[in-house]
Every structure is written in C-alpha cells, then in structure tokens.
Amino acid sequence: MAFENYTIKDIAKALNLSPSTVSRALRDSYEISAETKKLVMAYAEKINYRANPIARSLKERKSYSIGIIVSEIANNFFSQVIDGIESVAYGKNYQVVISQTHESAERERLNVEHLYSRSTDGLLMALSAETSDVSYLQDLMAKGFPIVFFDRVPATIPAHRVIADNKQGGYDAVHYLAQKGCTRIAHLTSARGLSISKERLEGYKMGLLAHGLEVDDALVKYCQYGGLHQGELEQVVEELAETDYDGIFISGDKLTTGYLQVMNERYDERIKQVAIAGFTNSKVVNIFSPTITAIRQPAFDMGQRAAELLIQQIEAKHAAVDFETVVLPTTLLAKK
CATH class of the missing domain: 3.40.50.2300 (Response regulator)
Structure with missing residues (x-):
C-alpha cells in the first residue's frame, strides 16, 4: 500500500488557510490561535501528514x-x-x-x-x-x-x-570496603589519561587516607583499554594475584565483569576472600558471583x-x- 505524500499546501487548501498559517500551527507557534491549531492538527492526523525532513533542513539550514x-x-x-x-x-x-x-x-x-x-x-x-x-x-x-x-x-x-561525581563514588567504595574490615584495598582502573580514571583514583586515595590506610602504588593497576582487550585484563589480574589484598575497588563496567570472569576461572578460592566494590550499571548485578557492591552512575x-x-x-x-x-x-x- 502506497502512502500519500501530503504537503502543507494540501492541508492549507483543504482548510482554506494560508500555507504559512498551517506551517506555524504545526510548529505550535504562539502567533496562531488555539482553535486554528486544533483544526490543523486534527486534519494532519486524519491524513497521516508527516513533515518532509529534507525540505525542512534545506529551508532552515539544519x-x-x-x-x-x-x-x-x-x-x-x-x-x-x-x-x-x-x-x-x-x-x-x-x-x-x-x-x-x-x-x-x-x-x-x-x-x-x-x-x-x-x-x-x-x-x-x-x-x-x-x-x-x-x-x-x-x-x-x-x-x-x-x-x-x-x-x-x-x-x-x-x-x-x-x-x-566520580571522586565521591570512589571514596564511597573505599569507605564501604574499609567498614567491612578491609585493610589492603586494591584499585583496578582504566587509562591513566582519562578524566574518570583520575577522579576515581583521587576518591580512592581520599578513602584510604580517611581510614588511616596505606596508599600503596603496587595495588593500583591500569588497563589502557578498560577491559576491552581480554589479554590485557588477564595480565593485570595476574599481577594483582601476586600481591596481598583483601578488597578491591574497580573503576568501570567492563573491568568489573572482566575481573570477576578471570578470577572465577583462575583464582576461584582467592576470590572468595576478596570484598569487591565497582562501578557498574549492569541491570543483573544481583546475580554476579561473587556478589559485589555496585557504584551506579545516573547514566x-x-x-x-x-x-x-x-x-x-x-x-x-x-x-x-x-x-x-x-x-x-x-x-x-x-x-x-
């Protein structure tokens, strides 16, 4: 079934109005009365009128x-x-x-x-x-x-x-882990140059200092591609496995799920001893294994x-x- 290609001129002719009046009514202009707008909109809906985006863009240069x-x-x-x-x-x-x-x-x-x-x-x-x-x-x-x-x-x-508020999110994550009794809290994050990495790292350090915990650079690991490349993530998790940590704050969705995957595959006993808090907007975070404390952004x-x-x-x-x-x-x- 072909669709009729109605124009503003067709509506104007049918309603005995000028094309400019119809155009303004369709744009809900204050210059047009409510009664006329209602009349035009009702007829436009009846004939299934759709504005021509190409003509509109040419006219308005947008x-x-x-x-x-x-x-x-x-x-x-x-x-x-x-x-x-x-x-x-x-x-x-x-x-x-x-x-x-x-x-x-x-x-x-x-x-x-x-x-x-x-x-x-x-x-x-x-x-x-x-x-x-x-x-x-x-x-x-x-x-x-x-x-x-x-x-x-x-x-x-x-x-x-x-x-x-990445800084506050990082602080809240570390504060929560410290309250749970963690004393060696690691941080897994993305590329050094990203604004989110810098801000979340700052929040992480603020949280450690607020609880009198050591800021140990050996516990901070960067993934340049944020977990997008599996090999990079596996290497970083292996490096962390060689350190002594009992909690971890993870700085991104892909990193959080990737960390869980690698740990469950290679360090299934160790992961049970680590408390985890991470930035993630996953809608199924409640079924992660082990369960984690999620930092959610208002995406x-x-x-x-x-x-x-x-x-x-x-x-x-x-x-x-x-x-x-x-x-x-x-x-x-x-x-x-």
Whole structure:
C-alpha cells in the first residue's frame, strides 16, 4: 500500500488557510490561535501528514540530526546514556547517529570528521582511552560546531560537560570496603589519561587516607583499554594475584565483569576472600558471583542532560560563551 505524500499546501487548501498559517500551527507557534491549531492538527492526523525532513533542513539550514560517539555501544553504561539522549532528541524531532571508537583515537577522529562532513547539527561524545590531542575538536568548536562532552571529558576545551561525581563514588567504595574490615584495598582502573580514571583514583586515595590506610602504588593497576582487550585484563589480574589484598575497588563496567570472569576461572578460592566494590550499571548485578557492591552512575539522566545542553546550543541565536559542568551523584548499592 502506497502512502500519500501530503504537503502543507494540501492541508492549507483543504482548510482554506494560508500555507504559512498551517506551517506555524504545526510548529505550535504562539502567533496562531488555539482553535486554528486544533483544526490543523486534527486534519494532519486524519491524513497521516508527516513533515518532509529534507525540505525542512534545506529551508532552515539544519539537518535535525546529532552525532553520538562512545567507546562501545554494548557497554551497559553507554547504552543507558544513549537511551537518555534519544528520549530528549526524538522529543525535539532530532535523529541520532551513533558511532563507536573501540578506544581508538584514530577511529574517534574519523568518526568526528565523518559526522561533521555530513552536516550533523552537533555532537555528544565521551573521549576514547587513547585520546590525548583534542586540538582538532577545539578547532571545530571555534568554527561554531556545537560539542557537549559527557563522562570522559577534556580538561582544556571550554565546553559543556556532564559527568558523574566520580571522586565521591570512589571514596564511597573505599569507605564501604574499609567498614567491612578491609585493610589492603586494591584499585583496578582504566587509562591513566582519562578524566574518570583520575577522579576515581583521587576518591580512592581520599578513602584510604580517611581510614588511616596505606596508599600503596603496587595495588593500583591500569588497563589502557578498560577491559576491552581480554589479554590485557588477564595480565593485570595476574599481577594483582601476586600481591596481598583483601578488597578491591574497580573503576568501570567492563573491568568489573572482566575481573570477576578471570578470577572465577583462575583464582576461584582467592576470590572468595576478596570484598569487591565497582562501578557498574549492569541491570543483573544481583546475580554476579561473587556478589559485589555496585557504584551506579545516573547514566540515563546524564544522557538527557547532555542532549538538552547540546540542543540548546544548536537552537541558540548566538554562540555559547558560558559553559556549564553538570555533576550528577553516584549511588552505592551495598550487597545484601
């Protein structure tokens, strides 16, 4: 069955209105009376009218699409952030285009350049583990291309940022483990250069010092690719197995599940002696074995807020000069 391709002119002719009146009514303009809006909307629904996005974008010089760049869509945290972004974007009639970096700085740059060249209206992104040079992003923003950063954010670019309170989350994890009697608490984290790694490490150290515990660098292990590469994770877990630790704070979704997998496969007796607290947004954390204390980020809210800030920038009449850093609280879910 073919769909009829109705236009604003067709609606205007049927209702004996001008095309401009119909257009304003469909956009819910304050210039049009409630009665006329109701009439137009009812007829548009009756004929299943859909706006032509190509014609709209040509007229307004906007694509009504925004790009999203994350390390991995399959990551529980990032998939929930994307849900939050989409809930705002679709409500504002923007489509989303999602790209993955798999922690590669080169792939990240290619994704950014592709989305920019395809005339997306703006970009939401979390930096890759390899990213160190962000000058090309700053150049794009200087040209007026809106970018909002979330979760993994650059320190040097003036931009909107939406992050979790990583420092507090790290502190809460260590505080909980110390209260459980742990005295040698290890820390498994991602790439050294990532903002989340730095902030969670700071919270970890604050927690140790608050309980009079030693900060031992031998108990801090980095995974450059955040658990994405199994071999790297296995090596780090083996190094930790050679140390004396009775608790561990893990700094990410992939690292948390990866640590459990390797420990259960190779050190099934040792893992029973270690208390575990980790950042994870898994919806099935209650069936992890052994059970862990989860530090959960408000991922959906983060996505919503980042999308709101980006669309505000896109639709603003003037370029943004004041930028906001939104810090959202984490939640500790203690195991029962």
